[in-house]
Amino acid sequence: MNLDEPGAPEAQKTASAVGDWLSATAPAAPDAAAAPSGLARAATVQDMFDLAAPEVKPVVARLVPVDGKCQSIEILHGEDVTKIGRSKDLPESLRLGSMRLSSFHAELHLAPATNVVTLVDTSTNGVWLNLARVTKGSAIELSPGDSIRLLNPASKDDDGPRFEFLFQQVRPKASASSLVDELTCSICKCVYYRPVSVIPCLHTFCGHCISAWIKTGAGDCAECRSKMREVRPSHKIASVVADLIKAKPEHAKSATECAQLDSENTIPAVGLVLGKRERSDDGLGSDDEEDEEEDSDSDA
Numbered sequence: 015m016n017l018d019e020p021g022a023p024e025a026q027k028t029a030s031a032v033g034d035w036l037s038a039t040a041p042a043a044p045d046a047a048a049a050p051s052g053l054a055r056a057a058t059v060q061d062m063f064d065l066a067a068p069e070v071k072p073v074v075a076r077l078v079p080v081d082g083k084c085q086s087i088e089i090l091h092g093e094d095v096t097k098i099g100r101s102k103d104l105p106e107s108l109r110l111g112s113m114r115l116s117s118f119h120a121e122l123h124l125a126p127a128t129n130v131v132t133l134v135d136t137s138t139n140g141v142w143l144n145l146a147r148v149t150k151g152s153a154i155e156l157s158p159g160d161s162i163r164l165l166n167p168a169s170k171d172d173d174g175p176r177f178e179f180l181f182q183q184v185r186p187k188a189s190a191s192s193l194v195d196e197l198t199c200s201i202c203k204c205v206y207y208r209p210v211s212v213i214p215c216l217h218t219f220c221g222h223c224i225s226a227w228i229k230t231g232a233g234d235c236a237e238c239r240s241k242m243r244e245v246r247p248s249h250k251i252a253s254v255v256a257d258l259i260k261a262k263p264e265h266a267k268s269a270t271e272c273a274q275l276d277s278e279n280t281i282p283a284v285g286l287v288l289g290k291r292e293r294s295d296d297g298l299g300s301d302d303e304e305d306e307e308e309d310s311d312s313d314a
């Protein structure tokens with residue numbers, strides 16, 4: 015069997031790359047001992063696995079009806095805006111059947127990088143948060159246990175649903191600033207731009223930063239100094255960065271800057287191989303990576 019065959023070994027490498035990247039970045043966080051950073055990291059771990067399996071939309075938060083007379087409203091990862099109301103245009107899971115509600119009664123906005131959910135009143139007759147009427151048009155951040163009412167708390171009860179919900183935060187909130195720390199390139203000290211991962215150590219840098227590093231003739235990782243075998247664009251980390259920039263647009267680069275950095279980036283989309291792979295067939299393969307000769311043991 016040829017151990018360099020693509021397939022299972024590749025898949026294993028990708029799976030461990032995510033975990034290793036996280037453990038590699040964990041000690042670098044300056045406030046690693048603080049609780050908010052721990053929560054932030056948990057949210058990041060989950061986000062990265064979600065991105066690896068994009069067909070699954072996990073629940074980030076939920077509105078649970080206090081009287082159990084209507085369905086729970088689920089706020090899903092990847093849905094920036096969740097609208098609720100009685101409109102037939104809404105999916106059944108978000109439709110609340112009562113003429114006392116507006117067609118589009120309220121919106122729940124999700125900040126994808128931080129899992130923060132905000133409530134916006136889009137109704138005619140109002141929305142109440144912890145018994146106080148929500149100001150129209152303003153977005154209010156929800157906290158676990160908040161009470162959300164879609165009907166006036168002073169109105170007379172009938173037998174129908176009360177449309178009073180408790181807010182449940184299923185996935186922990188992350189602070190955007192601790193995410194910035196975790197997604198900062200150690201070369202340029204900015205949030206990653208076109209991030210690439212070094213194989214096998216899995217340290218991450220901007221594409222243009224590692225390009226400049228390689229141009230100096232360096233063959234070792236700029237962070238841990240272990241030998242670089244390959245440098246590959248990391249789409250998973252790029253997606254997390256894109257989500258972060260939605261929450262913190264001040265970290266976005268200008269079009270001019272992007273064009274300049276792209277022109278300095280010499281890492282191709284398929285990755286850049288810097289050294290040949292280590293062979294380990296039956297323990298007879300050469301483990302000297304500096305060996306220039308082609309190792310043909312596996313062709314037997």
Ligand SMILES: [Zn+2]
Nearest residue numbers: 199202220223
């Ligand atoms: Zn950089």
Ligand SMILES: [Zn+2]
Nearest residue numbers: 215217235238
């Ligand atoms: Zn490294």
